[in-house]
Amino acid sequence: MTTEAAVWRDLGLTDSEYDLICAKLDRAPNGLELAVFSLMWSEHCAYKHSKKLLGRLPVEGPHLLMGPGENAGAVDVGDGLAIAFKVESHNHPSAVEPFQGAATGVGGIMRDIFAVGARPIAVLDSLRFGELDSSRSRYLLDGAVSGIGHYGNSIGVATVGGEVYFEGPYEQNCLVNAMCLGIAPQERLTRSAAAGVGNHLVLMGARTGRDGIGGASVLASAELDSEDADKRPTVQIGDPFEEKKVMEACLELLDRELLASLQDLGAAGLSSSSSEMASKGEVGLDVDVSKVPLREPDLEPFEIMVSESQERMLAVVEPAQLAAVEAVCERWEVRCTVIGSVTDSRHLRVYDGDELVGDMPVEALVDDCPLYGLAPEQPAEQIYPAPRRTLAPSDDVAENLLALLGSSNIASRRPLFEQYDSLVQSRTVRRPEAADAAVLQLRHDTGGSSAIAVSIDGNGRRVACDPYWGTVEAVLECASNLACVGAEPLGLTNCLNFGNPEKPHIAWQLSRSVDGMADALNELGVPVVGGNVSLYNQSGDGPIYPTPVVGMVGLVPDAARAAAVGIGFREEGHTIAMVGTPQPSLAGSELAKLRGEPLPTSLPDIDFAAVERAQDAVRDAVRAGDLASAHDIAEGGLLVAIAECCLAGDIGARLDFGSADVDWAALEPYMFGEGVGGFVVAGPPEAIGSLAERIPLDRFGIVGGDSLRVGDGARLDVPLAELRGAHGRLGGAFS
Amino acid sequence: MKFGVVRFPGSCDEVDAVLACEQQGDAEILWHGDRDLRGVDAVVIPGGFSYGDYLRVGAIAQFSPVMEAVAEFARDGGPVLGICNGFQVLCEAGLLPGALLPNTELRFLCRQVDVQVVNPDTPFTRACAVGQTLSIPVKHTTGRYYAPDETLAEMEDAGQVVFRYAESWNPNGSVRDVAGVCNRDRNVVGLMPHPEHAVDPLTGSADGACLFASAARMVAA
Numbered sequence: 001m002t003t004e005a006a007v008w009r010d011l012g013l014t015d016s017e018y019d020l021i022c023a024k025l026d027r028a029p030n031g032l033e034l035a036v037f038s039l040m041w042s043e044h045c046a047y048k049h050s051k052k053l054l055g056r057l058p059v060e061g062p063h064l065l066m067g068p069g070e071n072a073g074a075v076d077v078g079d080g081l082a083i084a085f086k087v088e089s090h091n092h093p094s095a096v097e098p099f100q101g102a103a104t105g106v107g108g109i110m111r112d113i114f115a116v117g118a119r120p121i122a123v124l125d126s127l128r129f130g131e132l133d134s135s136r137s138r139y140l141l142d143g144a145v146s147g148i149g150h151y152g153n154s155i156g157v158a159t160v161g162g163e164v165y166f167e168g169p170y171e172q173n174c175l176v177n178a179m180c181l182g183i184a185p186q187e188r189l190t191r192s193a194a195a196g197v198g199n200h201l202v203l204m205g206a207r208t209g210r211d212g213i214g215g216a217s218v219l220a221s222a223e224l225d226s227e228d229a230d231k232r233p234t235v236q237i238g239d240p241f242e243e244k245k246v247m248e249a250c251l252e253l254l255d256r257e258l259l260a261s262l263q264d265l266g267a268a269g270l271s272s273s274s275s276e277m278a279s280k281g282e283v284g285l286d287v288d289v290s291k292v293p294l295r296e297p298d299l300e301p302f303e304i305m306v307s308e309s310q311e312r313m314l315a316v317v318e319p320a321q322l323a324a325v326e327a328v329c330e331r332w333e334v335r336c337t338v339i340g341s342v343t344d345s346r347h348l349r350v351y352d353g354d355e356l357v358g359d360m361p362v363e364a365l366v367d368d369c370p371l372y373g374l375a376p377e378q379p380a381e382q383i384y385p386a387p388r389r390t391l392a393p394s395d396d397v398a399e400n401l402l403a404l405l406g407s408s409n410i411a412s413r414r415p416l417f418e419q420y421d422s423l424v425q426s427r428t429v430r431r432p433e434a435a436d437a438a439v440l441q442l443r444h445d446t447g448g449s450s451a452i453a454v455s456i457d458g459n460g461r462r463v464a465c466d467p468y469w470g471t472v473e474a475v476l477e478c479a480s481n482l483a484c485v486g487a488e489p490l491g492l493t494n495c496l497n498f499g500n501p502e503k504p505h506i507a508w509q510l511s512r513s514v515d516g517m518a519d520a521l522n523e524l525g526v527p528v529v530g531g532n533v534s535l536y537n538q539s540g541d542g543p544i545y546p547t548p549v550v551g552m553v554g555l556v557p558d559a560a561r562a563a564a565v566g567i568g569f570r571e572e573g574h575t576i577a578m579v580g581t582p583q584p585s586l587a588g589s590e591l592a593k594l595r596g597e598p599l600p601t602s603l604p605d606i607d608f609a610a611v612e613r614a615q616d617a618v619r620d621a622v623r624a625g626d627l628a629s630a631h632d633i634a635e636g637g638l639l640v641a642i643a644e645c646c647l648a649g650d651i652g653a654r655l656d657f658g659s660a661d662v663d664w665a666a667l668e669p670y671m672f673g674e675g676v677g678g679f680v681v682a683g684p685p686e687a688i689g690s691l692a693e694r695i696p697l698d699r700f701g702i703v704g705g706d707s708l709r710v711g712d713g714a715r716l717d718v719p720l721a722e723l724r725g726a727h728g729r730l731g732g733a734f735s
Numbered sequence: 736m737k738f739g740v741v742r743f744p745g746s747c748d749e750v751d752a753v754l755a756c757e758q759q760g761d762a763e764i765l766w767h768g769d770r771d772l773r774g775v776d777a778v779v780i781p782g783g784f785s786y787g788d789y790l791r792v793g794a795i796a797q798f799s800p801v802m803e804a805v806a807e808f809a810r811d812g813g814p815v816l817g818i819c820n821g822f823q824v825l826c827e828a829g830l831l832p833g834a835l836l837p838n839t840e841l842r843f844l845c846r847q848v849d850v851q852v853v854n855p856d857t858p859f860t861r862a863c864a865v866g867q868t869l870s871i872p873v874k875h876t877t878g879r880y881y882a883p884d885e886t887l888a889e890m891e892d893a894g895q896v897v898f899r900y901a902e903s904w905n906p907n908g909s910v911r912d913v914a915g916v917c918n919r920d921r922n923v924v925g926l927m928p929h930p931e932h933a934v935d936p937l938t939g940s941a942d943g944a945c946l947f948a949s950a951a952r953m954v955a956a
Contacts, residue, residue: 149843153874154784156747241745241787333744419843421874423932423939426751431939441937444754563937734842 007031011038017370024364032302032350032358037365039268039306040275043535046369049501050533053374053511056518061527063490063555066189069280071115071264072182073529074189075490077555079446082186084118087126087179087456087495087551089534093235094176098143099150102176103238104310106151109180111264111313114247117190117254118182121425122440123152124456125162125178126495126549130171131388132408137166138733140174145734147238148178149419154240155247158428159420160438161454166408167461169384172539177495177532179456179551183445188254192263193280194316194342199260201274201285201340202322204329205246205312209295212236212269212308242311249332250313258321258328265312271305271365273314274340275348279366281316284345290353291339301352316342376511377504382599384464384545389596395664397639397716400672401708404590404636405643406726408733412647415731429559433648435566436481436632441559451559453487455552459635460497460545462674465588466603467509471516471548473603473676476611478552479524480632480676483615485562486622487554489524494531494550499543501535509546510535517548523608526552561625568649569703570628575688576642576653576701579681580614581607582633584673590636591672604675611677617695618679626687633678639671641680642701643708643723652705652720664715736760736951739775741805741821743767743796747783748931752818755931758944759951767799777814777858777950778805780821782874782929792835792877793823802828814858814950815923819875822915822925831918831925832890833882838875839908845874847939849901850914850928854894857917859924861949869942871928873906878927880909880916887911893919898926 008018011034021037022028029037043049059067065082066074072086090105102125110120125148130137141164152159157180194201212235253259261281263273270287278285289304299307317325322338329336343349348365350358391403404410417432429451430439437455442448457478463470479489494517499506521528537544556562569576586592587600621627629649633641646653657667681688682703691697708723710716738756742749742764749764756762756779765772767785772778785796796802802824809815809830817825825831838844850871852863863869882890887910890896898915905912907927915926930943 146842153843154745154747154787156783239787241784241789244747244784245744418845421747421843421845423845423872423874423929424747424751426754426932426935426938428939429937443937559937 008034008038011035012042013038017041020370024361024368030358032305033360035302035306036271036358036360039271040365041369044267045272047533048369049372049374049535050496051371053514056514057528058518058521059527061491061525064527064529065186066116068528068530070191071112073491073493074116075529075553077452078450079448080186081442081445082118082184082189083181083452083553084113084116084184085179085181085493085551085553086112086530087177087493087549088532089495089497090176090178091173091497091534091537094144095174097235098140099147100235100237102144102147103151104236105176105178106148107238107240107243107310108266109178110155110157110243113180113182114250115192115262115264115313117188118184119251120157120180120182121427122181122438122454123157123159123178124454124551126456126458127164128170128175128460128547129166131168132166132733134171137171141733144176145416145419151238151240153421155244156424158422158424160422160428160440161432161456163456164413164416165460167545168387169542169545172541173537173544175497175547177549179493181454181553190254190262192261192277194277194283194285195260195281196316196318197283197342197344199342200317200319200322200338201287201342202315202317202325202336203292203312203339204249204315204334204336206239206242206309207293207295208299208304208307208309210299210303210307213303213306236308236310238310245332245334246311246313249329249334252328253325258325260316260318263314265314267308269305269307275362275365277314278348278362284343284347284362285340286343286349286351287340288351288353291337293335293337301350301357305350374501374507374511375504376508378508379505382601383505384599386596386598387593391594393595397664398718400591401639401643401718402722402726403594404640405723406729407590407594408730409590410636410640411730412727413730415734429563430485436484437487439485439556439559439562449558449560451556451562453482453485453554453556455481456549457481458547458549460547461593461599462588462603463513463548464545465599467512467546468516469603469606471513472520472606474548474550475517475520476676477632477634478550480615482552482554483619484622484630484632484679485556485565486619487556488619489526489552489554491529492521492526492550492552493529494548495534497534497537497544497547497549499538506543513546513548523612557623561623564625565622565627565630566648567631567645568629569645569651569653569682570649572651572704574628574682574703575685575699576680576682576703577688578638578678578698579618579695580678581610581696582675582678584637584669584675586669586673589672589674606676613695614677614679617691618681621691626691627681627683629682631680633680635674637672637674645680645682646708646720647724647727651703652707653701653703654705655701655710657700657710737775738762738777738779739765739772740779740781741765741767741801743785743799745784745787746781748818748929749781752779752781752931755934755944755947758934759947765801767801770800770804772804772808778808780817780824782819782821785820785824793820793827796824797828806830809923812920812922814953816859816946817925818929818931819927822927823877825923825925830923831916832886833880833916835877836879836881837877838879843876844906845872846906847872848904848906848928851899851901853899854897856894857897857921857924858953859946859949860897862945862952863949868901870940871930871933871943873928875927878907880913882910890916895919897924
């Protein structure tokens, strides 16, 4: 069936996929149909390399209200309220144009949230760049952070948390994942299935332009190379003011029950939104592209169908409600146009005025894309080069500690999060870096004392060391962060950022990572509510670190209790202790990275039950109000965690790791090693004493002074000011 | 006591402002397209990005129907508080002296800062003491207050500098640490910090509540 002008190949379709399309249509597709198919059958829309794997993840749980398949999933937080949330990638657009790429990533994930009827209340972001000494990385960082702030700040949704890592393998392929949470009365949760033959199909929001044409197939599903500049016109441009109006209009329309269904326009624009609505509703749709309001007059019908212009929503409206819908949109100054209707044809029929310009079975578009199995194969050796050495091996504890505190992956994120409005909507009980998880009160929604907590996590280098245990760590770490503010996890959203899955070693990473995630979630009893997959994140320099990013939402019964416990040590004389029995190891740690040590090919096994016991104990102690501070031990290990507690509380600590003739070299893994399941807690001696009755803990210090000192200070006695100086080093990246 | 909180397309902090006002009295939203102020006793122009702020911050909002009514309300001595974007709108509308320029760092900045009350003799500071320090967040890109030296000198003499950033807390390069000002009649007050985000210890501070309490006290008196 192939011809010389095999245009489908340029659109990312294989010959056999093209043949299958011809078979489904019983003819060759015209240009418009081919464009639509190429997008609907791209990895981005069809998950053709990942769908089989994703079936391993648990998708049911006691608090789940809406699972994968809708615009966003949702969990029950009590009082008749739902929290909808989802994380999504905007990696490739951000690598081409970081400001607009990140901004429209935030805009896109917000539309997913209000498409299900939830008002967006918070954004978190997960970013990965190359090492900071690269000017490209600093450019991407600056652009992405500005873009996230530009969109979130302007629309009035708080950016309450996030994470960022700098590692060589992200140099050519940065990652920009954005997560959004929204709140809704449970009865307002809205599904996207089109229904009611004869109902109007209504397009709301911005005009359609040429931006993002081919984004889903050209940008989102192909490896980037050095010709990225040529792709710049396909990156979408964001307009948060338009989105703000569209959001308010949609929420009012849903509140007044004027819409039969609602769907946002994201990747593949009108093509995917219309065919997915039709597929879920088991109906057909007729779309007249001549009715679509255009930003430039000469768009071809196929361009209108695939344009990724931002700030657009598609709704199904009963004819009797149309006037009311138009009135609401007019009040919010939002464009609203009938562009088609619901039919019983089970076909997506595209008209240009009276002329039929495309006719495709919905099932073929949405369900018939071939799914590919992976051919995973564990590589014989570590595929990533050793990181570049920036710190000479030394047994000088202070030198190592200061190097870690000032390293790009550990230094304070204040220079980033101060560029975000973290306060708007008056829910933010715990701001960024005040606690391990953001805490958002629900008092204005429920009148009660409850809150939700949210954290986003994923350490790609650890997953590169061991895709299975590294991913388990990410999930457990997220739950540990929630435990530190007294939250019980309700659900998780994930974004799987990987290289090219058609390569066996990437397939192996992906497969092991999903297994690890599934096992950890089953242990915790937490379901996946939805998520996103971003594959083909690789360039000539090789693949990114495998980076599963997980965002977890939990419930806090009493916001005031959570507000009383932060990262920071609070009071002179409080006892410092480590809860849990992590098995810290230097392999794959930040210290090993700074020393330029090769990545190992495995991480130690994790005792799930022990980690959960520690999380339960910390969560209960925080909820009971027993602790002054609680902090999960993560990157950099125990001593870094303690230093962070000192800095957050602006008070020193006196530690004692045993007798004076302690073997410092042997102590290094204990001080700087990494492994999930440990917490630094502090509180009145009697409170720590009663916690010790419940769970083994290691009491090794007292809060006080203006330095971090071990023993008599001979090996370590660093003034707070010096710790703070090192910790503040990231500010230089923005000057 | 009834507060009216204006909602422009692109307002972000209007719900927060309503919550803060409701601690002291009643509050309702005033739609930008309406001229009717619904008999409110005080008007709050909230923060956000009115009409997207794509031209110049606050530049479009001054032409909205509600602002015509607010200007008349202000001329008649009615108390008006502009917060952040609201402050920018009031400056653009000529109801307050001076202008807001981009921060010296040219970036959006969200930070809790210490603000000192300079003039407690306005409808929004009556419940505060001279020199009282309030912990209130700022969050803006265009918050560097500017007025020519001679204007500033006149303003200081006339008690029109209402708030200053406390020493070493000036986040944006504002001239003479000015954080908030009022008109000659002192009934129109504008400031860059967000008192409506400082009315609850749980979310960081309750120091901003005194601005709204001041207005309520004045009306009750």
